[in-house]
Amino acid sequence: MSASLKSLLSLIALALATIFTVVNGQYSCQTQIVNGKPFPSLIEVTTEELATGLESGQFTSVDLVTAYIARINEVNATLNVVTEINPDALSIAAELDAERANGTVRGPLHGLPILIKGNIGTLDKMNTTAGSFALLGATLPRDSGVAAKLRAAGAIILGKTNLSQWANFRSDNSTNGWSAYGGQTYAAYYYHQDPSGSSSGSGVGASIGLALAALGTETSGSILSPSEVNNLVGIKPTVGLTSRALVVPISQRQDTVGPMARTVKDAAYLLQAIAGKDPNDNYTSAIPFETLPDYVGACNFSGLMGKRIGIPRNVIYQEKGDGPVLAAFEAAITVIQKAGATVIDNLNITAYALDQYFNGNASGIVLDADFVSDLPGEFLSKLVKNPNNVHNLEDVRNFTQHFKQEDYPDRDTAVWDQSLTLGFNNTDPRFWAAYQINLQTAGPQGILGLIANHSLDALILPTDFAPGLPALVGTPAVTVPMGFYPSNTTVIMNQRGDLVETGPNIPFGISFIGTAFSEASLISYAYAFEQRTMVRNQVQPFIVPNTELSNVVGM
Numbered sequence: 001m002s003a004s005l006k007s008l009l010s011l012i013a014l015a016l017a018t019i020f021t022v023v024n025g026q027y028s029c030q031t032q033i034v035n036g037k038p039f040p041s042l043i044e045v046t047t048e049e050l051a052t053g054l055e056s057g058q059f060t061s062v063d064l065v066t067a068y069i070a071r072i073n074e075v076n077a078t079l080n081v082v083t084e085i086n087p088d089a090l091s092i093a094a095e096l097d098a099e100r101a102n103g104t105v106r107g108p109l110h111g112l113p114i115l116i117k118g119n120i121g122t123l124d125k126m127n128t129t130a131g132s133f134a135l136l137g138a139t140l141p142r143d144s145g146v147a148a149k150l151r152a153a154g155a156i157i158l159g160k161t162n163l164s165q166w167a168n169f170r171s172d173n174s175t176n177g178w179s180a181y182g183g184q185t186y187a188a189y190y191y192h193q194d195p196s197g198s199s200s201g202s203g204v205g206a207s208i209g210l211a212l213a214a215l216g217t218e219t220s221g222s223i224l225s226p227s228e229v230n231n232l233v234g235i236k237p238t239v240g241l242t243s244r245a246l247v248v249p250i251s252q253r254q255d256t257v258g259p260m261a262r263t264v265k266d267a268a269y270l271l272q273a274i275a276g277k278d279p280n281d282n283y284t285s286a287i288p289f290e291t292l293p294d295y296v297g298a299c300n301f302s303g304l305m306g307k308r309i310g311i312p313r314n315v316i317y318q319e320k321g322d323g324p325v326l327a328a329f330e331a332a333i334t335v336i337q338k339a340g341a342t343v344i345d346n347l348n349i350t351a352y353a354l355d356q357y358f359n360g361n362a363s364g365i366v367l368d369a370d371f372v373s374d375l376p377g378e379f380l381s382k383l384v385k386n387p388n389n390v391h392n393l394e395d396v397r398n399f400t401q402h403f404k405q406e407d408y409p410d411r412d413t414a415v416w417d418q419s420l421t422l423g424f425n426n427t428d429p430r431f432w433a434a435y436q437i438n439l440q441t442a443g444p445q446g447i448l449g450l451i452a453n454h455s456l457d458a459l460i461l462p463t464d465f466a467p468g469l470p471a472l473v474g475t476p477a478v479t480v481p482m483g484f485y486p487s488n489t490t491v492i493m494n495q496r497g498d499l500v501e502t503g504p505n506i507p508f509g510i511s512f513i514g515t516a517f518s519e520a521s522l523i524s525y526a527y528a529f530e531q532r533t534m535v536r537n538q539v540q541p542f543i544v545p546n547t548e549l550s551n552v553v554g555m
Contacts, residue, residue: 032548032550037058039053039058039059039548039549039550039553040053040549041209041548042067042068042071042209042547042548042549043208043209043544044209044262044537045209045212046262046263046265046266047108047109047112047212047213047265047266047269048108048265050064050112050212051108051110051112053549054100054110054111055100055105058553059549059553060093060097060111061093061094061096061097061100061111061112061113061156062090062093062094062097063549063552063553064093064111064112064113064156064549065089065090065093065113065156065158066090066552066555067547067548067549067551067552068113068158068209068210068211069085069089069158070545070547070551070552071208071209071210071545071547072085072159072205072210072545074545074546074547075188075208075210075543075544075545078186078543079185079186079187079188079204079543080162080177080182080183080184080185080186080201081161081162081185081201081204081205081210082115082159082160082161082162082201082205082210083118083127083129083131083159083160083161083162083179083181083182083201084118084126084127084159084160085158085159086124086125086126086156086157086158086159087125087126088124088125089113089156089157089158089159092156092157093111093113093156096110096111096154096156097111099154105154106152106153106154107153107154107273108269108296109150109153109154109155109269109270109273110153110154110155111154111156112154112155112156112212113155113156113158113211113212114150114155114156114157114158114211114212114213114214114215114270115157115158115159115160115161115201115202115205115206115210115211115213115214115215116146116147116150116157116159116160116161116202116214116215117160117161117163117199117201117202117214117215117216117217118130118131118160118161118162118163118179118181118182118201119131119163119166119167119217119247119248120144120146120147120160120215120217120247120257121140121143121144121147121246121247121248121379122140122143122144122147122157122160123139123140123141123142123143124143124157126157126159126160127160127181128140128160128246128248129179129181130163130165130166130167130179130248131162131163131164131165131166131178131179131180131181131182132165132166132179132180132181132396132400132406133180133181133388133399133403133405133406134388134390134396134399134400134403134406135248135388135390136181136387136388137385137387137388138383138385138386138387138388139383139384139385140246140382140383140384141246141382141384142246143246144243144244144245144246144247145242145243145244145245145246145247145278145280145281145284146215146242146243146247146257146274147246149243149273149274149276150215150273150274153273155273158211159211161199161200161201161202161204161205161214162177162179162181162182162183162185162200162201163177163179163182163185163197163198163199163200163201163202164176164177164178164179164197164198164200164222165178165179165180165181166248166250167197167198167217167219167222167248167250168197168198168222169198169219169250169367169371169415169416170400170411170413170415170416171411171412171413171414171415172412172414172415173411173412173414173495173496174411174412174496175194175494175496175498175499176194176195176196176197176198176200176226176494176499177194177195177196177197177200177201177499178411180403180405180406180407182201184498184499185200185201185204186204186499187200187203187204187207187229187230187506188204188207188208188230188541188542188543188544189229189230189231189484189505189506189507189539189541189542190500190503190504190505190506190542191500191542192498192499192500193229193499193500193503193506194229194494194499194500194501195226195229195230196225196226196228196229196230197222197225197226198216198217198222198226199214199216199217199218199222199223199226199227199260200226201214202214202215202216202226202260203216203226203227203229203230203232203234203260204226204230206230206232206260206261206262207230207231207232207262207541208541208543208544208545209262209544209545210545212261212266213259213260213261213262213266213267213270214259214260214261215257215258215259215260215270215274216234216257216258216259216260217244217247217255217256217257217258218236218254218255218256218257218258218467218471219250219251219254219255219256219367219471220254220363220467220468220471221467221468221471223235223236223256223258223260224236224463224466224467224477224479224509224511225463225467226260227260227463227479227509228463228464228479228481228507228508228509229506229507229508230260230507231262231481231484231507231536231539231541232260232261232262232479232481233259233260233261233262233263233264233266233267233478233479233480233481233526233530234258234259234260234267234478234479234509235258235259235267235268235271235476235477235478235519235522235523236256236258236467236470236476236477236478236479237256237257237258237271237275237476237519238256238474238475238476238516238517238518238519239253239254239255239256239283239474240256240281240283240284240285240286240287240474241256241275241284241287241476241517241519242256242257242258242271242274242275242276242284243257243274243276243278243280243281243284244256244257244281244283244378245278245280245281245378246280246379246382247379248375248379249370249371249374249375249378249379250367250370250371250374251366251367251370251371251374252283252370252374252378252426253366253370253435253474254366254367254370254471254472254474256474257274258271258274259271259274262536263530263536264299264478264480264523264526264527264530265296265299265527267478267523268295268296268298268299268523268527269295269296271295271519271523272292272294272295272296275287275292275295275519276292287517288517289517293519293520294520295519295520295523298520298521298523298524298527299523299524299527300524300527300528301527301528301531302339302340302528303523303524303525303527303528304336304339304340304341304524304525304528304529305339305340305341305528306340306341306342307340307341307342307457307458307525308341308342308344308454308455308456308457309336309341309342309343309344309456309457309458309459309460309512309525310343310344310345310347310450310451310454310456310458310459310460311333311343311344311345311346311347311459311460311461312347312348312349312447312450312459312461313345313346313347313348314348314349314354315349315354315357315461315465315468315469316461316462316465317465319464320492320502321485321489321490321492321501321502322462322464324483324484324485324486324489324508325462325464325482325483325508326462328462328482328483328508328510329461329462329482329510332460332482332510332529332533333345333460335529335532335533336460336529338532339528339529339532341525343460344454344456347450347454349445349446349447349449349450349469350445350446350449352440352441352445353440353441353442353445353446356437356440356441357441357442357446357468357469360437360441361434362434362435362437362438362441363434363438363441363468363471363472364418365422365430365431365434366426366431366434366435366438367419368418368419368422369419369422369424369425369426369428369431369434370425370426370431371393371419372392372393372419372420372422372425372426373425373426373427374426375392375393375396376391376392376393380392393416393419393420394420396416397413397416397417397420400413400416401413438472438473439472439473441469441472442469442470442471442472442473442475443473446469446472446473447459447469447470447473447475447513448473448475448515451514451515457514457521457525458512458513458514458518458521458522458525459512459513459514460510460511460512460513461510461511461513462482462508462509462510462511463479463482463508463509463510463511464508466479466511466513467511469513470513473516474516475513475514475515475516475518476513476514476516476517476518476519476522477511477512477513477514477522478511478512478519478522478523478525478526479509479510479511480509480510480511480512480526480529480530480535481507481508481509481530481533481535481536482508482509482510482533482535483507483508483535483538484505484506484507484508484535484538484539485502485503485504485505485506485508486504487504487505488504489502489503489504489506490502490503491503491504505539505542507539510529512525512526512529
């Protein structure tokens with residue numbers, strides 16, 4: 001055993017002895033009864049349970065905010081999940097409590113605290129940094145589209161979560177969940193667990209009940225992957241179903257904002273609130289319905305009955321440590337079949353698509369060229385206050401390379417270097433050619449071709465292998481907990497040797513993948529699978545906060 005692994009194991013033992021414990025496989029913070037009334041555990045509570053408690057007067061939104069802030073403060077020094085708590089959260093909660101008392105309830109999220117990723121813009125006392133000091137102190141002209149919809153739905157934006165800096169679009173040698181502004185986020189199922197990214201803090205925060213749920217963003221994997229390793233449901237929406245206006249961008253063709261929650265239905269409630277058209281994001285004009293589907297109503301136990309589900313086997317490849325994931329996936333296929341679906345196995349994307357997917361450079365060109373255009377065009381140029389005078393990618397790179405806390409050159413700027421070396425942006429014909437390759441790779445010759453040619457309702461993949469192809473064409477996917485690595489799993493570290501990528505009890509998921517704007521169908525399949533497996537509660541985090549509603553009600 002190496003010295004570094006011995007040190008890691010000793011730290012695990014120390015961590016397990018702290019007050020943030022799971023005792024005999026059960027949370028130390030169990031549901032408590034006060035004055036004869038049971039209070040729900042905040043690590044398990046659902047949207048509907050919180051709404052019922054608020055409506056009955058058992059607790060208030062002020063109580064909820066107070067409890068969640070206490071929970072954040074308990075674990076944040078250890079896990080670095082939340083970069084900023086909204087200083088107005090308690091006053092907003094009080095206003096929403098008053099509305100409820102007067103008979104006004106805006107919807108099912110009324111008075112419920114939600115965390116949002118640190119690249120989602122808000123016009124309030126919080127910063128929108130994307131994890132960088134370059135944006136610290138910058139102000140926006142208004143809320144982002146999704147933040148505005150959250151507020152209109154009555155949700156309380158409790159705080160901003162840490163993320164992989166610039167949504168994992170800066171360095172070739174950094175770590176998931178690290179940002180200069182927020183430090184290193186850790187997941188809660190193993191000591192120093194890699195939280196994945198880039199929606200790292202959103203994943204960890206939702207997983208251990210630092211809020212009801214969270215918003216993340218995805219360009220390629222940044223909702224699905226952290227949802228998977230944090231034992232969550234994550235919905236990566238169709239590009240254009242949710243507004244990206246005043247969200248720090250990477251690529252207008254791939255960026256999307258979506259929910260990360262502990263249950264399919266909770267994720268559906270959050271998607272219902274944030275989806276819809278926004279005049280500040282022209283991609284939302286492609287939404288094909290005037291009235292949104294009922295995403296919550298799509299949560300149907302019989303959702304898989306009679307459906308045709310395909311498996312594109314040639315995009316699954318075994319990496320070191322993936323044995324338990326692949327075994328669990330085979331078991332999941334049986335569950336899906338028993339739920340009434342027909343599974344069409346051993347499908348393959350074309351040889352051309354497979355080669356482009358694994359070996360081509362078109363996807364990189366699209367992201368590089370979009371970023372050079374979209375960062376200034378969709379965000380920096382819209383800032384009302386820009387204290388560090390960053391107006392384009394060159395300015396941001398220069399700031400990063402000369403500001404000590406940005407940890408350059410230990411964490412490089414290789415991704416930006418490549419973007420700037422490309423020599424053109426997304427108005428160039430060479431960009432369009434690369435984008436067409438993407439559309440072919442994941443479209444007719446890829447996952448969309450399989451769905452059309454075999455009359456499928458959806459595809460399934462282990463979430464490890466799910467994000468890349470839907471990202472290229474902007475189509476949706478939903479990940480659901482599928483299992484955990486066994487307790488005797490050999491620890492595998494990340495490339496820097498400071499995070500555990502694979503290890504005992506780390507969760508993994510299964511993804512349902514569909515065509516554009518098929519979220520309601522995917523939610524129904526995901527819910528049917530979730531309700532038959534209930535994997536989430538089979539293994540508990542090793543670190544959880546202790547504060548519960550019962551500790552704050554009546555204080």
